[in-house]
Amino acid sequence: MRSWMKMLKELTLRPKVHQVRKSPAYSFDEDLAKPVSGQKAKEILSKSSDIVFREFYLQGKESIPCLMAGVDGLVDKNLLDQFVLKPLMVDLPGRRELAQLTLSNVVDSTIQYLLPGLEIKKISKLSDAINAILSGDAVIFFGESKEAIVIGARGWANAGINEPVAESVIKGPHEGFTETLRINTSLLRRKIKHPSLRLISLKLGELTNTDIVVTYVDKVASPDIVSEVLKRLSTIKMDGVLESGYIEEMIEDFPYSPFPQIAYTERPDVLAGKLLEGKVGIMVDGTPIVLVVPAILTQFLNVNEDYYQRAMTAVLFRFVRYIGAFIAVTAPSVYIAVTTFHQEIIPTDLLMSISAGREGVPFPALLEALLMTIVLEILQEAGLRLPRPIGQTIGIVGALIIGDAAVKASLVSPLMVIVIGITAVSSYAIPYYDLSLAVRLTRFPLMILAGSLGFFGVAVGFYAGLIHLLSLRSFGVPYMSPIAPMRIRSLLQDTFVRAPWWAMKRRPQLLEIENPQSGGKGKE
Amino acid sequence: MGTTFLPVASIVSSAGGRDGWMIVLPAFILGIPYGLMVLSLLSQFPNKNLLQVSEIVFGKGIGKLIGVLYILITGYFGGLLLGQVGDIYERSIMPLTPISLFYLGTIILVFYLCKSGIEVFARFSEVIFPLIILALILNLTLSISRIEPGVLLPILSEGVMPLFWGGLKVAPFVMEYILFMAGILAFLPTDMKEIGQLRREVWRAVFLVGILDMFVAFTQILVFGPFETTRIVYGLLVLGKMVEVSRTVAGVESLFLGVWLGALVIKISAFLFTVVWGLETVMNLKGLKWEIAVCAVFMGIAFGFVRGSVLISEISFVDNYLILPFTTIWILGLWGTARWKKGKNIRGN
Amino acid sequence: METRRHQKVNRIAALILIVCLLFLPGCWGKREVEELAPLIGVGFDLGKKPGTFLITMQLAKPKQGGGESAAKIEDRTFSVEVASAREATEMVYKISSRIPFMGSLKVIVIGEGAAKAGFTDIIDFAQRFSEFRRTMYLVLTKGKAQTLLNIKLRDGELPAMSIKNHMEQGNNLSTFPTVRLGHYLTIIGSQSTAPILPVVETIKSGEDGIEYNNAKEGKELHIQGSGVLRGDHLVDYLTDKETKGYMWLENNVQNCLINTMDDKDKVSFGGQVLKSKTRYKLFDNNGVIGLQYQIQASISVDEVMGVKQQLSEPEWVDLMNQAETSYAKVIQEECEMSIKKERDLSLDFLGIGRLIDERDPSYWKTIKDQWEEKIADFPLNLNVQVSVHHSGMSSSSSTTND
Structure with missing residues (x-):
């Protein structure tokens, strides 16, 4: 009874401090407060395939190894090539200051003498570096130096991004995925700027060699589901994957059911929202349709605009x-x-x-x-x-x-x-x-x-x-949840009704994930 | 759980007159100690159903005998309930449709449900139960305008004794539930915290169903008066016929019947489950063909009771003279013996 | 391995389900809606042969209206002399090209002859057959039900339809009891109370002070008064006033019109009852147990007549108090007439027995068996309280009478 009252209170009274859907704790949280380190940054970020690292020696000096990092699709590659990598790598003869470059003065000297760009900043905290990278800037780390340089190199594709016809909204962003995978990942990156957003690349189709990206938010998505998705994808052997629909049919649990067991979207905001709920996205190159698993029935009747409206x-x-x-x-x-x-x-x-x-x-x-x-x-x-x-x-x-x-x-x-x-x-x-x-x-x-x-x-x-x-089960999640198995909190929070944001204290749990491998069959 | 609201009013008002509605809840509460006994047996013998427990406690011979009785009773009753589906539909809304189709449609549903496993069954009841409650509440509230004033008065003019006999007539409903519990036991979680949860569930289920049944009886006596309530076979259906929404939509009993069908499907499936489990534990008969065989037996029993009036008296006969004594004696004996043995063991050690 | 087998079994189960239910269908018990002739009203009279009934079935045959307009209803009324209601449907089947459809039956008219002879047997069909609703209306008619259902109404409506519509708005006037089949059966079940049914009659122009333009052919129906039954046998009719008294005593009045025009010379009032409530109390007067009726009604004053001059404010207040007493007097008179009738008939149509039973079951048990004899001198008290809520838009008379 008391728990009921508590829940009722939670859903109806607005708290003074809105802590809604707490982010999980990550192993790298501690490191973020520490000074910059190229090694650490690489460790944290390298799990996603869209982050590129470029290692080089400053001015050819082997004593100063450098590491440049940026998000593929968000950084302006041309600018980095021409105005960052070129001046940094090519030895400019005759400058006295450059001859005396050591790890201790390298950051200032680079800014003063080598980098021609306007938007250049010195940082010393790892969290700043990570944020800069994920926001679309490039960051250069110098060996063991406690400082790093952020280069404002944001330049992403805006052309060709249109509102999807099938999923139009009145209130909400009017952008949609495109046919190019890299643009799509960059659209997603711009929504979730956190190292926990993982993008894992695969190639499918013996002849088409289609790029596939599996994306999820670490620790929010259930690891069982992620590994099951990867496993099911790896079993696909076909000559061509031209659209995500090919994959959908190959990995869904009950192929003979008329009901869709895998959701899809063309909108980056929808995908980001779903990932934050703990779902897993599958992006396929060549199509704007991104698959989202696992799916439950009620989800097909709710749209993202619900969350934007009152x-x-x-x-x-x-x-x-x-x-x-x-x-x-x-x-x-x-x-x-x-x-x-x-x-x-x-x-x-x-x-x-x-x-x-x-x-x-x-x-x-x-x-x-x-x-x-x-x-x-x-x-x-x-x-x-x-x-x-x-x-x-x-x-x-x-x-x-x-x-x-x-x-x-x-x-x-x-x-x-x-x-x-x-x-x-x-x-x-x-x-x-x-x-x-x-x-x-x-x-x-x-x-x-x-x-x-x-x-x-x-x-x-x-x-x-x-x-x-x-x-039915979709990747281990009962299709009719949270109606049956009934979860009152989810029902009141985000099924037939949508609670106000301040009342959605907890992330909707993907219920009773049991044996995602079994193809939906529950315990007998 | 189940379809007790269809006949409940008729039964209690024939026994207790206009005060009949009062006995429903107490009779249901009778089920609580039994539920708790079953649960305590669960904590003593985890992951075993009560048939297996009986074999352990009473020995192989008696255990087998009880098992056979259990199978016979639940199987017979399941078949009768299947017959009731046909009876209800043929009697009330579709008199010209062959009764076999009702049997067939229902048994296919039941079979499909059982085939999908106990988990799906649990979820199915979870979905249907709110529907039933909603339908009941709608039915009851919409018939408020038909209420005859003063039929409930005077209260307790006939004394308490008829109530007691009425209670005995209602008690089997709850015992059906206990019988199913006896079988499902093997699938229930066994750690202490979950058992506490289950205990609460038993209380909640009994009270919920009891209160609903009470209201059903209450409303029917209010609307029809005690005399008519006794006479009407399925009072709730007649109540459904009388529902009028602002003089336009009238007689929506066929919609309500859809919900009652769901309730009956749950109940028959529960009995199909118990029979299948019984066969599995007692005779080691397992697998699809035995489930189909049980379904066929159900169909056979249903076809044996095409005559509605015979069916109804048979159902009440099985309720009163088989299920009630069997469950009462069996569970009580089992629990008592198990406790006694446990006590002896502790002392012995 | 196990799961795969299960999946397979599941699929087979689903397949069986689909195949069975999709490809088996025939036309079991199916009736297309245009093949039906909805039954609107049924009339029961006594047949010429003993033991038979003359059953009149009023079926509607919907026809497409001309152009875009709504459906036109054609009247098809048959009367057959049969021993049972089922036989009647058989006869009608033989005549009608459409299947008589019972589910729409709204009105059962019982002719005087059948009512006097008893009609339980014939009405059993209406409460047993599943298509019927217990919400249908029962009405009596003086004369034959057949003639009533066969008359042609001036607006072309079916008589049964007209009665049904009339009954449905009965609450607005509360001059006659609306009796549904379910209510009738419950009353019969209570054993001590005598059921009462409203009476429908045809009226011609000029009768009962009503005149209408006779240019259009046809008659009009009106519902007034009621009949008292002992079980299923008609005993006597109640007049309009007695019926009104019954309505008051039964706490059945919701909104009815009331006037005090009988008072000659004095100022008289007309108004509408806004709310009324009747309470019952047993009183014990030195060992004599009796029943007290307490009627409380709120009535408006919509009409004042006989006021000769403009009234001042206090005078108006006085007049309103006078209205309350005159209203109360009218109600009291109606109730007393009704009680007198009950005593004369020795038949408890007011349900006094049940009221006693509800309040004092032990006393009831002692008088239950000779109740019908006791009615005649069972002490009854009436207490009518009327409050006039308002006098409409004006607080004085329209005539100044200078």
Whole structure:
């Protein structure tokens, strides 16, 4: 009881100090306060593949080994080559000061005599160096020297970064991933500037040699899941990987389930948000689609914009989305069940008008609904592939022919058109295309069940689907969590409702990760 | 847990008249000591179900005998419950649909659920349970406008004795739950902290179901009056028929029935589990074909009771004269003997 | 190894499920909605042959309205003389091209003859068959239910539909009890109380002081008064006033209109009951146990008549107090008429027996068996309290009468 009260309090009262989602402690935290050291920096950063290190000798002097570090994709390589590496490495003859370079004066002398750039700073703490590197600057370490130089060399690609069409937002950043892996990693780096963000490079595809990057936040992501992802990726043997969809099918747990078990995104902010929740991202060169694992069902109905809006409006929109998904699945089957089996539910007046509307319609309700749903699917599919100017025609044709003319010709009843319309609109409320496809797929068996067994059939279909969903696991995480296994805190914090940020004290735990290897099968 | 709310009001009001609703909760609380006994056996014999424990405590022969009884009772009852699905649907909303389809649909669900494992089963109940509560609350609140004033008064005009007999009629519901617990025991965690948690769960489950059942009986007596409540076979369904939302949506019992179906699926699956475990421990019969065989037996029993009225009297017969005495004697005896033996061992050492 | 096998089994299970449920379907118990003829009202009369009933079924046949308008409802009313309700449906099946659909039944009309002879047997179908709702309305009619259901209403509505709509807004007027099947059965179950049913009648222009334009063909229905039953046998009718008294005593009044026009010469009032509550108390007067009714009502004054001059403020307050007493008097009269009827009939339609049982079960047990004889002299007390909340938009009379 007391724990309940505590939780309630936590979720409803705003604390004075907002410590939300504490970052975990890392082994290098202590080192960061220490003076700079090239060796340490390399140790901390070298676990990610996008960080480049360049070792060289200053002015050819072997007594002064240097190490330059920067993030590939964030630093301006041209600038570093021309105006940093060249003057530092090539011996400039005739300068007296340079002849006397030692480790003790090297930093000042370099700044004074060698580096032509404007934005140059001397630092002495390791944390500053790491921050500078991760923010896109280059840092030069000099042997054992207690100081280092930061060179303002930020220069990243801005061209070609557009808002993703499939995931547009109103409030939130309008940038999306591109087809170039390096740009994508740099976009991610700019969101999470911490050494714990790991990027691990792989190559897949015997002929395409596609670059893959597995990314996660160390100690936030479960090591089991990370190693499982790497393991599953390493088992892929195929000649070409052209899109992340290839990988998705190869690594998902239940290939015969219509439900998506791997989320995807085209947005760096979404990916960063997911990584901070402890998920693992898989980036594939050549596509802006980044896979995110593990996935749970409710996640497909939540969008990142929920976190940018105020909590109360976000709750409303989530609610709308869940209702939409529910209607999209059930509306046609409920219509069928009600009109062919359970007429007593319908209010008498409505019964009369349905009955009158269906008069002269040659098909039974089931067939009518199936036909209309198929027509709807065709319309959707046709509109999707057409060039945009022609696409509008589809809308008009659909509205006129299917909506109006068909009713007038007594091919379908007016109520059926309404039901199909509501279904279509509701299914657009599902933010993830993959899930909306799954919903469209599950609609058909439910309709047939409803047509043959009424609400009993609908209930059986619904429960069968539920059992299926409950037995799914995505990389060891139960697909229906946190609904079942129920975790009250996660439910109240970030599932059907979104708690205000100050109430999200703890990171959503990826629940009950058991045997990610087993391919989703729980203990028996 | 389960579907006790369908018949509960009819049973208690036939025994206790208009005061019948009062006995539901006490009768459920009767289950708590049994639950705690089972848990204490769990801490004594970790990772063993009660059939294995009985073999250890009573010896092989009696243990096997109990096991066979256990299988027979749970198997028979599971089949009867399957029959009840058909009965409920045929009786109330789909009279023209062949009853075999209800059996078939349900048994497929049950089989699929059991095949997916105990963990999925647990999660399934976790999802369905709030649904059941929601449906019950909706059903009860929406029938408030149909309440007949004053039917509950006077309280206790007939004395307490009928209540006691009514309590005996309700007690088997809780015993069904204990029977399932006896089987699931092998899968429960065993360290002390978790057992404390489980103890709380037992309390919570019993109280929750008890209170809900009480409200169901209470509302039905309120709406129908004690006389009618006794007469109506599945009062809750009739209550569902009477629900009217602002004079437009009426008779949504077919929606509620979907939820009750979920409850029945849970219950039948629980009995399927117990039978399968029983077969496994007692006769070492294991694997898919035996599960299918049990499902077939369930179907057979259900087809044997196509006549609804016979089915209902058979269910109450099994409840009152098989499940109640069997569970009471078995668990009590087992717990007592185990304690006694343990005490003797300690003294012996 | 084990897990893989399990997965396989799982997949097989899922496959069986899908195959079974997708490809087995037939058309079990399926009825397309346009094949149905929704049953709106049923009437019960006595048949000519003994032991038979004349059952009138009013079915609606929805038709597509002209153009875009809503559905038009065609009337199809059949009367059949049968021994059981099921037989009646069979007969109707034979006639009608559509399946009679019982789920929409809203009104059961019981003709006088059937009501006097008892109708439990025939009504059993309505509470047993699963499609029916216990929320449907029961009404009585003087004369035959068949004629009532067969009349043509002036607005073209089906009589049963009209009765249903009328019953649904019954609470607004509280002049007749709305009795649903479930309520009727519960009352019967209580054994001591006699059920009461509202009476529906047709009226022609000129009857009961109501006139209407006769240019349009047809009649009108009205619900007024009620019938008292002993079990399922009609015993007597209550007049409008007696019914109103019953409503007051049963705590059934929500909003009803009330006027004191009977007082000649004096100032009279008309108004609407805003809220009312009836409480019951047993009193013990030297060993004689009786029941006290306490009726509390809040009534507005919407109409004042007979005021001859402009009133000052204190006078107006006096007048309002006078309104309270006149209102109370009207209510008291209605209630007394109703009680008198109960005593005359020796039939406890007011449910006094239950009220005693609720409050003093042990005393009830002693008088239970000879209750019907006791009703006649069972002491009853009435206490009516009326408070006038407001007098509308004006606080004086409109006439100055100079």
